[in-house]
Amino acid sequence: MTRPLLAIRDLTVGFATDAGPVTVVDGIDLDIGVGEVVGLVGESGSGKSVTLRAIPRLLARNATLHGSVAWQGRELTDLSEPELRLVRGREIAMIFQEPMAALNPVLPIGLQIEESLETHLALRGRAARNRAAELLAMVGIADAKHRLSAFPHEFSGGMRQRVMIAIALAAGPKLLLADEPTTALDVTIQDQILKLLLRLRRELEMSIILVTHDLAVVARSCDRVAVLYAGRIMEVGPVAEILRRPAHAYTRGLIGAVPASHRPRETLTNIPGSPPSLLALADGCRFAPRCSFVEEACRTGRLEPRPLTSDHLTSCLRADAVLGASRPAMGEPA
């Protein structure tokens, strides 16, 4: 494999809280290739958003970060805040779940795009204004020139997310970090935004890391996926393979819990219990307390992801049993 655009090694992020130190991301390895869309999927508290924010080091003050984040060969964890500021937005941009909270409510959106153009590309005046209109048109906003003077509240949720994407793309980043960008949107609008992201990735040869709790969003838009649980990677590999042949008990459970719209009333496998508290984590596989495949060995030591094939890794000790389990999770005729 050629050198990845982004290589994350042993990334660990902790927070000091009133209840004591909490490790939210616990030793994650992940590579992102050029032009690749990689999904980070997991439930609340799995560490997916913190992993994403740790890349450009957008973390709260009480956070501690260890490990390595190599961006095109440069070590981001060694950069000073001013050096990092040249990377953020310009090389690595980010969009968020709640565009209304990320946009300035009292500035016209044109100015907000121009601000990004000025900061990163030193573009001003008429040139900036023209480029802003181009960017708006690129993200699918009709009549872009006239919409530059509109305020965020005049746009719907889907349109605001398009504006956010336009601002993020202003400097031509090579990597877009997308944190649940469609979670707050209706399905028809979600579909439009995901398709927009895929088109932009193709046109701009940009890589995307997409954080989502919805495996179906991953199925629709990602090339590879990493499944996170309680701060660790359970399984990582090509989307089609993981959805058809999950090799981790947690992934299998997660797939079974998603009702498939293309098939009627089959029993949803529910995963008993709820995700563990990060304050009191046991040894061994973190999913073990909820796992139906669990055996004694799962409860001790630290389980690292190991390769099943060249690009499919799982940390599940019972991977063979999971793969051999009777009912295929999906993808085969009933």
Added chain:
Amino acid sequence: MTDRLIEVRGLTKHFVRRRGLVAALTGRKLPIVRALNGVDLSVRRGETLAIVGESGCGKSTLARCLIRLQEPDAGEVLFEGTDALALAGSSRRDFNRRVQMVFQDPYGSLNPRMTIGAQLAEPIRVHALRLEGDVAERVRQLLLMVGLPADAAGRYPHAFSGGQRQRIGIARALALEPQCLIADEIVSALDVSVQAQIINLLIALQLRLDLTIIFVSHDLRLVRYIAHRVAVMYLGRIVEAGPTEEVFTDPRHPYTAALMAAAPSLEVAEREVTEAVTGELPSPLSIPPGCPFHPRCPRAVDRCRSVPPPDWRRGEHRAACHLAGD
């Protein structure tokens, strides 16, 4: 018909915006949000009817009008054949007991300063459903019924996870031994693995207690899984309704078809670049003439822009579309 538990005819609810200073001075007409525009619906005893649609389609307003949390402007709601909107006094209280609602945000709808036991006991006492000496036992039963430990009664809402709180919300609704449960987006704030637990619980309770369930949701995948019949809403109208499998396999309204195409599934299919439906939901302040879906409809023809669509029917399946019969 006796198997109809609830019958809704022509239900209409418009909200008029409060007059602001500028509007008052200029005498400008007040904008009207047309949330419900003549909804017809029937719910059978023991079935699950799903109401689906995107934000702003009026599905939550409909749910609220059904239990009279909001009073509709026009139309009727018949509960077992009697006019539920005319009920007053003790008969209204009895109606309120028999139709219960479970809300989306289980934390927002529980009192943080009352123990779970006290919150479950309160409605039982208000409606005098048990003798005082039997209330504690009933609370214990309710907790077991929704899969919570009996010692949950002594704890406060903050001690529970989102999924557990939603179980409490269901237990509180069941405390009144209702015939009908209205579930308004009850799993949309939960993680998938927990979502499945709540859905499975709902189905089990329905079988055990012979409940009628109105399941309001934006998630078509869940709807297909749980509902016997489905009604699709768009801008305050039911645009298609029928038995779930028939609607899913043979949608007659282009909006239903678009919703289904847009709903992501786990199939790693070819990634189509064309969007399922273009544009966004028009504002309920100004609903398009003719068929309200025509500005976004890929199949719209001339008459769709001016003539309101007739009701197409085939058995129990109906759709409000000019082209439904084609």
